[in-house]
Amino acid sequence: MEQLIPLDYSTLRVVWWALLGALLVGFAVMDGFDLGVATVLPLVARSDMERRVVINVVGPVWEGNQVWLITGGGAAFAAWPLVYASAFSGFYLAMMLLLIALILRPVGFKYRSKLEAPRWRSAWDAVLCGSGLVAALVFGVAVGNLIVGVPFGFDAQTMRPLYEGNFFGLFTPFPLLCGLLSVCMLAMHGSALLLWKTDAAVAARARSVGICFALASLVLFALGGWWVAHGLPGYTVTSAIDPDQLSNPLSKTVAVVAGAWMHNYARWPAMWIAPALGLGGALLAALLLAARSAALAFISSALSVAGIVLTVGFSMFPFLMPSLLTPNASLTVWDASSSRMTLWIMLLVTGVLLPIVSLYTAWVYRVMRGKVTQAALGDAPHAY
Template sequence: MVLHQLLSYETLRLVWWLLLGILLIGFAVTDGFDLGVGMLLPFAGRDDLERRVIINSVGPVWEGNQVWLILGGGAIFAAWPPLYAVSFSGFYLAMFAILLALILRPVAFKFRSKREEPGWRARWDAVLCFSGFVPSLIFGVAIGNVLQGVPFRFSNDMHIFYEGTFFGLLNPFALLCGLVAVAMLVLHGSAWLVLKTSGPVAERARGIGSVAAIASVVLYALAGWVMWGWVVGYQVTSALPVNGPSNPLLKTVALQAGAWFANYAAQPVLWLVPALGVAGSLLALVCLRVRRGGLALLASGLSIACIILSVGVSMFPFILPSSLDPRSSLMVWDASSSHLTLFIMLVVTAIFIPLIVAYTSWVYKVMWGKVDADAIRDNRGHAY
């Protein structure tokens, strides 16, 4: 037997769908509190010292957290080439806005401390807030558009045609999903600040996080209600090509109201996923009120993971529906790389992901503890 045939093509496709979700969740949970802290910077910190405390709370870890975004992009490129081709070309301007914000973030971190002029530092603080808000909003907007279907199609020779515009992405439901993402990352960032800081900064973060927890629950429930009543889902009407070639045009797809809830109807246990998303935010709210930053961070991380997972569960087996030609919609079973490629990537992933997790855990352990405001005032032991 050839080695890669130890796992069937169907199994490898399913494994890589799960791994893609894990990488996206890993980015949202780790880099998510960095983005949340950036959005909180002008509001939780009232003077330069307090803002330096906030910045130094993420200073040792923010760069390492971005590795999950790189891994996610790499996984899409190698495991799901059609998905990469459609999303990274069709969402080009949206991706550019995200990259601009993420490029400005390290510049702001490095340049802010170079001059003590209040105006100089205030401008870079605004950049850090911008670089936290824009990616959070656009990632949520992207998910909202995916749920509605993206305006692309394949020709018979598999040439891609995308007929959408950047402003077309900013439709009401997508913006609602963007606000869900902003609220849950502000909550996550608030929990981090309660854990890593003390005094007025932690108290302000606790108050803002409490509001964000309620907002995330309300907005998530509202998005679910809108999706139930107005967002039309997709359903395969032909045999599923679970072991077939990666050609989306070999199936037939129909639009159907409520199709995104079909998986929940078939497997009621899946309702635990969105329920845990809501419960995580509410638990984070309780933990913030009693000043348990560590538990609040874990609870908000659980909420983020389950909210993202609920999207994947709702859409499965679709990963990128097409609003122009439903038949062109990309699914787990017809948008992957070859059997051998997926197997080789799985072996590499099994080696390197544990190393990344181990190194990241070591960094968090070494850098544990609250940020010392006195050490920052005396310019001892802090980078920013």
């Protein structure tokens, strides 16, 4: 049956690595501005009406944007089951914290305007802000831990993941830097959206806040890049690789070498596009926000977010989840995937459904185009 599949195993693995990256970029860009808007809510809105304006910017679209996270999680589960199992075992408490934040967010959207009592609304506004901040921080800390390595291994007989870390061990200096970068870049992205979609005082405050977060993202991303290039241990496969072999993460040898995460840029110089987008997009977003060029500032912030996410993927390739405990058990593109048949069937399904979802999303944003103003909310009984 597998002889009928037109793509070889190694090609399918790379395709799914690229698709997973695209889904993560889609989530960071699309749902990222939702989290960013929630994070900056108390900084850009002071009255109840101003907070309603901010919430209604993302209110009609946040549920659809969650599809990117669900799709990315589903793709990781089906295409990279060992990564999914190891990550959810190791990051269990962090995942629970993330899920609590993501569960409270829709509750905040739905219940915030059910009562007019100021304390009721202020409490839900705090929940929305906290959920956005916590989610952005946890996502960044998780990525930072992937870069430094996760303390896990495998039982050689059962291939059951064995995790030896703890919740507080996730918050070491470099992952915390990544968490702060995640918060700042999403706050930049959300602020750019608010400048584009609102007016008056809210837009003015969003512009000032966005400039600060854009510059902070630039500095933190540059600092992280310097840290990776000058001393942070990276991982490299030292044994021969058969990209068409059956998945078995214990069939290779891995060395931990300072600066190893920079090796791919020497091998494939085109990868420098990603960090260039991360740095250049943040700088350009700050300049365009200062110039009040809202649409271009939002596009620039989106490019910066995409560049930062892609930089992580390009730097770590072919690693998906390095093992700090047992480097040889690190999960890579070549030894952590599902079967060739599974990847092919999923690719066919994705090729049909992903364009449909993308077209529907584009249509929704076209329908919801235009600014959200206080006057418009006064005539909208179904607004938040």
